[in-house]
Amino acid sequence: MPLMNGFQAAREISRVNPHPPMLLITFQALSRSHLEAARSAGFSGAVNKGCGREILAAAEAVLNNQAFFHLQRSVRIA
Numbered sequence: 001m002p003l004m005n006g007f008q009a010a011r012e013i014s015r016v017n018p019h020p021p022m023l024l025i026t027f028q029a030l031s032r033s034h035l036e037a038a039r040s041a042g043f044s045g046a047v048n049k050g051c052g053r054e055i056l057a058a059a060e061a062v063l064n065n066q067a068f069f070h071l072q073r074s075v076r077i078a
Contacts, residue, residue: 007041014042
């Protein structure tokens with residue numbers, strides 16, 4: 001995005017509309033610090049693009065007002 005990154009956009013969206021169902025899908029490997037930053041920015045979940053089944057599970061969880069933050073080996077934190 002030319003004016004802001006995904007974390008900045010999520011913060012702005014959350015400021016205007018508190019608690020929207022937002023899922024971060026990224027190509028980067030997700031560390032605990034990435035997941036905490038995503039949660040802090042307002043995301044309801046975060047998953048790597050290379051995790052096909054987890055993307056579907058994450059989308060379903062987020063749409064059902066549940067958190068889904070994916071690390072390697074399908075570890076969830078809530």
